[in-house]
Amino acid sequence: MPPKVKFQKEEIIEAAVNIAREKGISAVTAREVGARLGVSSRPLFTYFDTVDELKRAVYDYAKKLYQEYVKEGLTAEIPFLGVGQSYIRFAKQEPELYKFLFLNSPSDIKGSAMEGLKLSQELARESLMRIYHMDGNTADKYFRDLWLVAYSIATLIVTGECRYSDDEISALFTEFSVSICKAYKEIPGLPDGNFDKDKVFRELVKK
Numbered sequence: 001m002p003p004k005v006k007f008q009k010e011e012i013i014e015a016a017v018n019i020a021r022e023k024g025i026s027a028v029t030a031r032e033v034g035a036r037l038g039v040s041s042r043p044l045f046t047y048f049d050t051v052d053e054l055k056r057a058v059y060d061y062a063k064k065l066y067q068e069y070v071k072e073g074l075t076a077e078i079p080f081l082g083v084g085q086s087y088i089r090f091a092k093q094e095p096e097l098y099k100f101l102f103l104n105s106p107s108d109i110k111g112s113a114m115e116g117l118k119l120s121q122e123l124a125r126e127s128l129m130r131i132y133h134m135d136g137n138t139a140d141k142y143f144r145d146l147w148l149v150a151y152s153i154a155t156l157i158v159t160g161e162c163r164y165s166d167d168e169i170s171a172l173f174t175e176f177s178v179s180i181c182k183a184y185k186e187i188p189g190l191p192d193g194n195f196d197k198d199k200v201f202r203e204l205v206k207k
Contacts, residue, residue: 012054
């Protein structure tokens, strides 16, 4: 009769997530997970055929956690600013999971920056359309532009290079948000990339 499995699948995933949080996803190995649980690596292979399958479970956990941060941001008085602040907070509080989701070349067990953009965009689209009175295309373009700002700041944070305070980061978001929203609202064809850029620049530099 085979020995009874001591740990459940969720406990193994939790151990792997905690290892990833502390040391990065590359530290998630069968031996490391077994050591964290105080057993050999055998229980892991009761539920997962390979370590890559376990890493995929860690990725799914990180993705769901990130979605919760974004959803919380959408409940803020200014939803888009709330999403940006939640994105930055995720980078600060979960730097290794952020790297796993957004700072890797895409693969079966790794996320990517563009996948993160698509996921965030889908969560925020309806709110932007309703509150900022934009069509879907304009909302997506607006979110893309502001997400690139958030991604830059978050990358500085998780690599230890950010020298901006929370207040300075909030001010940056506000400045970019106002500027881009005004441009999309007042320059015909800008959201579609169909505008006379030379004419626009000539008028701007005269002011």
